[in-house]
Amino acid sequence: MFLSNLLEPVKAAALEAGTELWQLYQSGNFEQQQKADQSPVTTADLAANAIIIDRLSTLTPEIPIISEESRLASLAERHQWSRYWLIDPMDGTQEFVARSGDFAVSIALVEDGWPALGVIYWPKHQVFYYATRGNGAFKQDSQQIQRINVNHFNVGECLKIAVSRRQPLEPIINLLQVEQNVEYIALGSCSLKSCLIAEGKADCYMRIGPTGEWDTGAVQVIVEEAGGQILDSEFLPLSYNQRDTLANPNFMVLGQASVSWQQLIKAKATLRDLTL
Numbered sequence: 001m002f003l004s005n006l007l008e009p010v011k012a013a014a015l016e017a018g019t020e021l022w023q024l025y026q027s028g029n030f031e032q033q034q035k036a037d038q039s040p041v042t043t044a045d046l047a048a049n050a051i052i053i054d055r056l057s058t059l060t061p062e063i064p065i066i067s068e069e070s071r072l073a074s075l076a077e078r079h080q081w082s083r084y085w086l087i088d089p090m091d092g093t094q095e096f097v098a099r100s101g102d103f104a105v106s107i108a109l110v111e112d113g114w115p116a117l118g119v120i121y122w123p124k125h126q127v128f129y130y131a132t133r134g135n136g137a138f139k140q141d142s143q144q145i146q147r148i149n150v151n152h153f154n155v156g157e158c159l160k161i162a163v164s165r166r167q168p169l170e171p172i173i174n175l176l177q178v179e180q181n182v183e184y185i186a187l188g189s190c191s192l193k194s195c196l197i198a199e200g201k202a203d204c205y206m207r208i209g210p211t212g213e214w215d216t217g218a219v220q221v222i223v224e225e226a227g228g229q230i231l232d233s234e235f236l237p238l239s240y241n242q243r244d245t246l247a248n249p250n251f252m253v254l255g256q257a258s259v260s261w262q263q264l265i266k267a268k269a270t271l272r273d274l275t276l
Helices: 002-027 043-059 093-098 190-198 217-225 269-273
Strands: 032-034 040-042 065-067 083-091 104-111 114-122 127-132 137-140 145-148 159-163 182-186 204-207 229-232 251-254
Touching (some): 002 104, 002 127, 043 083, 083 190, 104 217, 114 190, 114 217, 137 217, 190 217, 190 251, 217 229
Parallel strands (some): 159 182, 159 204
Antiparallel strands (some): 032 040, 083 104, 104 114, 114 127, 204 251
C-alpha cells in the first residue's frame, strides 16, 4: 500500500518537471555548462531538479533524496538509509541539447538496497513508463494504460538491439557471440532505451560508458516487472548505494529471462574493458 499510495504523486512530479523541460526545450531559453566530469548540464536540468526535490520533500519529508544534480551525501551517511529517492531530473541532456527530443525524467524509490518504484516520463510523447515491485510494469499515454512485457525472443530469430543515436555500432557488433540476424533500433536517453526492452520493442541494450545509479534505478524495477533483467558485464546484478560515487559498471538490459544470453553476448572482460 505504501508504494501504491506514492505512485500517482510521483507521476505528477515527473509530469510537472517534464512539462517544464519541454517548455524550455521548445523555447530554447536555457544555458549549457560543463560539470566537473565534463558531462553537460543545462539550466533546464536544474529547473526540473528543483521541482522534483520540492515535490518529493513535501510528499515524504522523512525520505532522503539522491539526485544527479545535487550534492551527494557521504557513503557513511547513506548507509544509514533504508529507503531513499534516486532521481535523474533529465536523462538525456545531450539529446536535449542536440534537439532530438529523446530525453526523460527518471524517479525511483530504493528500499533495502533495491529499486521498488520507478517512474519514467517522456515529455516529447507525453508517455509514462512505471512500475512498483510485485505489481507489473505499465505504459501510459493520452489514450490508455497498458501492461507491458518483454518480447518473447527465441534464439535464431532477428535480435533487436537498442543503440544510441550518437555512438558507433562496431563495439556493439563485436560483442555478439555468433553470426546473428540483427536489427538496430536507435534512440536517445539510457532510460528510454531500457524501456524499449520493457515494452517488447527491443530485446537487449548494452550500455558501454559512464552512467550513474540514477540512470538505472527507475528502469530497474520497470524492466524486472516486465520480465527482463539488468546485469553488469559479468552477468551479475547491479548494486545500489554501495560506492562513494554511485558510478555504474557497464551493463546490459536484457529481455526474456529464459534466453541464454551468455550464448549470444560476449561479456565479462570484453564488455567491461570497452569504452566509447
